[in-house]
Amino acid sequence: MLRSMSPPAITPAEAKAYARVDGADEDALFARLVDVATALAERFTGQALVAREVTETLRGAAGWQRLGQTPVIAITGVAGADGVTLPVDAYAVDIDAAGDGWVRGAAGLRVTYRAGLAETAEEVPAPLRQGVARLVAHCHAHRDAADEGAPPAAVAALWRPWRRIGFGHEVRR
Structure with a gap:
């Protein structure tokens, strides 16, 4: 059993700025999207982003x-x-x-x-932060679409160099 909370890789304000959204109407939505995008980045890379x-x-x-x-x-x-x-x-x-x-x-x-890769969100490598911002903006723009608009390939391209691939919990010899 593993217990840990994933601190966000970017702030909701940074995500809103990237998506060019003003006002506070969608603050809660952006906070959730940042949490989801950060969790997906961690799942994709196999690494905790923020310590x-x-x-x-x-x-x-x-x-x-x-x-x-x-x-x-x-x-x-x-x-x-x-x-x-x-x-x-x-x-x-x-x-x-x-x-x-x-x-x-x-x-x-x-x-x-x-x-974690970095002590704070600001110290997370730029390609990982950029991928999170792009994914949040994509999810926001396609939030009403029915399974349309696959995530941008650029997100995977930004994250792929950081990806660790493993086969579960290997036993050390």
């Missing part, structure tokens, strides 16, 4: 297990299934060169860590 605290319960067998969010900045805590912080000699942690976080120990460990 956040993540709590994950490892369900696999004992041994090395890869954490679900990348890139991992720091592993800040490891607790047993009961929530009691474990002594350092009861587990092992590692962050590899690809930014994958690894934890070795018993099944059911609860791991707390920070993951």
Whole structure:
């Protein structure tokens, strides 16, 4: 089980400016569209864009297990299934060169860590932010269309260099 909130990669005001929308009438809509576009960018790239605290319960067998969010900045805590912080000699942690976080120990460990490409939305690489803005503008412009207007290819082109492709939670050997 993985728990984390996706901070937006751009502000609703930035999205509205990109879409050339004035006034406050659609502020709530733009906030939702930014949240959705950010989540899609993270899903597409396989990476958390803005750093956040993540709590994950490892369900696999004992041994090395890869954490679900990348890139991992720091592993800040490891607790047993009961929530009691474990002594350092009861587990092992590692962050590899690809930014994958690894934890070795018993099944059911609860791991707390920070993951994300950038500390703030402003520090997210420009192509990722631009793709989010373009997707928000596209969704806003086509919000009344019935399954028309596929997302612009430019969005995928902006995000593709940042894409990490994996095959689930590989077991470390």
